[in-house]
Amino acid sequence: MNLQHHKNLITENGFTVIDKIFSDEEIEKISEVIQNIDTSKETFRKSEDLFAIRQFLKEIPEVKKLIFNENLKTIIKEIFGEKYFVVKSIYFDKPEKSNWYVAYHQDLTISVDKKLEIEDFGPWTTKQNQFAVQPPLNILENIFTIRIHLDDTDENNGALKIVPKSHAKGIYRPQTIDWNSETETICNVEKGGIMIMKPLLLHGSNRTTNGRKRRVIHIEFSDMELPEELNWSERMKPI
Template sequence: MDLQTHKDHILENGFTVINNIFSDKELEKIDEVLKNIDASNENFRKSEDLFAIRQFLKELPEIKDLILNANMNAIIHEIFGEKYMAVKSIYFDKPEKSNWYVAYHQDLTISVDKKIEIAGFGPWTTKKNQFAVQPPLPILENIYTIRIHLDDTDENNGALKVILKSHAKDIYRPETIDWNVETEEICKVERGGAMIMKPLILHGSNRTTNGKKRRVIHIEFSDMELPGELQWSERLN
């Protein structure tokens, strides 16, 4: 893996795709843990279009060492930096018949442990005692997101589409996209590979049309400490 090339691609375009991070044997072990999930847990969201687990690494601690294998740790250290830690994790399972469509957006919030008034932080949302807030821009610009794919994913089963270089344009409202100047790219990822992106890149996904499921583990990383008494709610060194 030429990680410097991938690092350059992220800095310039806002994302990169690295395949073959996990072996077949490692993927089988991950599948095994996911098969035995208790879906009745109240932190898990279940509908016919989507099954999701928030605070994924906290909810399934036995999966952490399977996910953070040697290849993944090398990627985190070489591309992000030595002090990066996981600060948010979600598991998405979009079933074969899912018609789940996601409009273009940026990821503008972080998960924190409490709600307190701090200059530059807001607006806030609270769901089931979980707090999310939009932080100042430098905190968002510092985050890297890894999306690990447990199924082959392309334009026919909801692969992410991105607008190249949009991560470098601060807060970018989707309704102001100028399609005369912007370039869209579909990010195909193989089972056992990952898409790495900056949360400020405009991204979305189309509905599944080929009847194939798409399972993704989404993990966000930062090396910043939050100000005052505020802490990352899912911090995992």
């Protein structure tokens, strides 16, 4: 596992894929924990098209030691840095019949514990009693996202499509993409593999066409403190 190579790819292209971070047995254990949870809480969203758990690591603490195995802890330390901590975690399950299409976008908000009037923070949104805000660009540029794949994912079941290098262009409105100069890449990830990406990387996904599910654990990391009285809503050290 040449982590310096992956670190260079993230800096240059905004993303990288690393296979075989979790064994089949580890994925099975994580899946079992998720299957046995009480899904009635308000941080859980369940419909025919999607099952999602916000504040995933907070809601299901017993999954934490399974997710932060030695491979993942090494990656966080070597690629991100010693001081990085979790700031957001979500579990997504796109069921077999789900035909979701996600348009190109950047991840422009962070989850925080309260709403405050702070210069350069905004606009604000509230979802299921959670506050989200668009912070200044330097905070977004500091974040790394890890997407852990519990299933094989390719272009037939909604793998992420991305625009390489778009993370380095600041806020980039999808409608202004110049396809004469930009290219699209599909990020196939094997079960047990991870994709690491920068939130400002333009990304989206197509509809599923092969009737296979796609379960992903999405975890964001930062090493920055927020100003004034504002706190990350899910701040947590990797084990």
